[in-house]
Amino acid sequence: MEIEIATIGGYEEVGRQMTAVRAGDDVVIFDMGLNLSQVLIHDNVETEKMHSLDLIDMGAIPDDRVMSDLEGDVKAIVPTHGHLDHIGAISKLAHRYDAPVVATPFTIELVKQQVQGENKFNVENDLVKMSAGETMSIGDSGKVDLEFVHVTHSIIDAINPVLHTPEGAVVYGLDKRMDHSPVLQDPIDMDRFREIGREGNGVLAYIEDCTNAGRKGRTPSESVARRHLEDVMHSVEDYDGGIVATTFSSHISRVSSLVEFANDIGRQPVLLGRSMEKYSGTAERLNFVDFPDDLGMYGHRKSVDRTFKRIMKEGKENFLPIVTGHQGEPRAMLTRMGRGETPYELDQGDKVIFSARVIPEPTNEGQRYQSEKLLKMQGARIYDDIHVSGHLREEGHYAMLDALQPKHVIPAHQDLKGFAPYVDLCESMGYKLGRDVHVTRNGNMIQLVE
């Protein structure tokens, strides 16, 4: 059976991920992401109203015109998890394919919300839920199957999809950390990866996220970030002024740790900001997390301001607002607090806890610098970097290659510079660039079996 891989997006950047795998006549697309930094750099861009071709020209979504060179029918569109760089272009591109979107329940719910918010296109693809550990048949040959393997990442319900073909498995390995003691859900399913590496014809190809490939050692577990956060929160237990926390809204494990520790130190947690309400509300509704019944979540400007007024009236020392704005996004809640645009008044010595790291990218770095500066000018004291990455470091990459023993490796989720340390790592395991390590760019085809 012919096996061909189209590397469509996310091979020159982090963002706008999209890869298609053709097995005979059947094609499966993995991820359809948005490169948010290409959008945010322009003022007041509303992607909901924009046409795909304009967004492709901006470098914001994958240029999927290369799909016409792939001789087969798309049978499924498979986003691996709910981060925007993996699902953010579904509302712009999915309607061009007569295929369902297949993803885990939490991811499907986020896709549904995104499609509903789309103004330009009518996306009517079926949305099909499939959980980790499950398999579905692809196409009519009876020879190709899609399996979801549970992985751990900075968002719940993440998987690595595996396309089983007669030539071996193609494992799409984007976005995971090897977490054996996560805060929510199960540890990564390494047993299954090891089985896949040894059953049938083994693994034909492994497409891997190179984000932290240049960092030594292993990425700490989410339980390490949780202990760090617990330590910080208890250290300010006796402070009788304002404490404000921020983290990734989609990072449900972290939000739930913040909620728990707020209660531990006698403060009422409250989630504020549009995306805080969206992600946490969705996770709670789908029973992924068990928040206290009285946990307030407010997204709309008016209800947020009303909550801030209540906090000021009842005493800041009784609350922990958990807000958006960890990257200093200009319109996020914490940034507005820094600019003094909300009823919440910061006083000398108040604490601001960033349970996040700045995404190393000049736009974020600049915005975060500005946000922190504004907060400090009002007297706030900053706690930062209470965080662990969601991506594998060196030892995780070694462990994955060892488990899967792939014949071919395709580095992804980085630019050329970011691929280099992963190529070195592969070569130290006996692979060779150009022979079985395929460094590529957006818009290329790699034919693995002719």
Ligand SMILES: [Zn+2]
């Ligand atoms: Zn991710």
